[in-house]
């Protein structure tokens with residue numbers, strides 16, 4: 001049995017939730033070291049077994065409320081081919097946001113009828129490939145609709161579309177996406193039969209169940225109107241933003257923000273960064289950080305949406321079911337909960353010119369980053385047998401490979417009571433949703449991280465990285 005892993009925690013700890021497969025790998029330093037030796041540092045490690053469980057949590061919650069739910073994985077949250085294959089195997093649809101994403105899904109055998117194209121800007125090539133393949137297109141605006149009409153008439157293939165709905169309700173924040181129902185009604189006048197409106201699509205920023213309920217009611221009213229106009233509306237797609245929790249412990253989450261509120265000297269964060277803090281007592285204390293702990297996630301959250309009441313005294317679920325509509329969701333992050341870790345090896349230990357402890361990793365900050373101001377989960381630590389001698393206990397920050405002062409991998413101060421050794425491995429847990437890929441960059445001509453996926457035979461390189469040996473980085 002390996003020695004006890006070296007301990008690491010935030011100066012105000014935020015302990016990440018893990019899956020059994022993660023604990024198994026973390027307990028095997030030789031395997032972690034072998035993955036980095038073979039694939040370079042960092043290496044993204046994926047096990048997609050939890051995907052089907054996460055999806056079932058949503059479909060079960062919906063069916064308990066009498067609602068048929070279609071789940072479409074938002075592919076932009078993780079680029080690997082494995083996600084496509086696993087989604088198809090689990091009977092899930094896929095939400096694609098570019099031509100490359102669409103083509104790969106088709107090449108990997110995903111059924112076109114189970115794809116929705118939600119790209120924010122759609123090229124002619126994307127539209128014609130989507131329409132001819134028979135994928136559904138979420139149409140954003142009247143100019144895009146004109147492009148789709150042209151593609152349909154040019155190819156002779158009926159285009160399947162879902163207009164993207166922006167809310168006209170003052171309770172919903174303004175959005176750049178979609179059009180309001182009344183704007184759509186004007187844009188849809190004289191729509192040729194070669195374009196078929198199969199459903200209504202929306203996607204909201206944030207994670208509010210109450211806002212989704214408002215949007216669904218608006219979409220239900222618009223469904224009735226569109227059906228009266230002869231459109232075969234069969235579903236409402238409520239987009240993504242289904243919440244998840246990275247942390248099990250609400251008390252840790254609250255304590256971090258309460259301490260940061262009074263942390264005048266930067267003992268918690270890099271040079272006193274406030275991380276966009278507003279009210280530390282709010283459930284969601286910062287506008288610029290993902291809510292890493294949330295009260296209701298996935299199934300419980302969807303139940304909140306579906307059980308919410310309409311002014312008529314019915315529930316949203318009853319209104320959906322009585323119209324024989326399918327409800328669809330497009331979660332990215334919350335379906336990938338538990339599906340990935342990022343491993344990176346320690347390059348150096350040092351102090352800044354003003355004495356702040358720094359631990360340099362062989363990675364850069366775009367390799368564990370989303371649009372959130374920080375990844376608010378403490379890393380785990382692995383000490384392979386061939387790591388160098390550990391330092392004395394230290395505290396400080398993880399820094400990366402980009403040549404800028406603000407190249408912090410995490411912006412929170414970490415404590416290392418067991419010291420840090422060269423060759424130690426930092427493990428960022430639960431990174432499969434967005435953290436690996438959404439902002440990754442090859443700046444400085446540093447190679448992108450390799451992605452390895454668990455299958456029966458062990459850890460195999462994912463197809464997104466091309467064949468092994470093609471530009472594989474070395475540690």
Ligand SMILES: *Cc1c(COP(=O)(O)O)cnc(C)c1O
Nearest residue numbers: 074118203240241330331332333
């Ligand atoms: C990003 C996005 C999603 C996924 O959002 P999550 O927060 O990962 O669930 C779904 N649909 C659309 C249209 C998106 O842009």
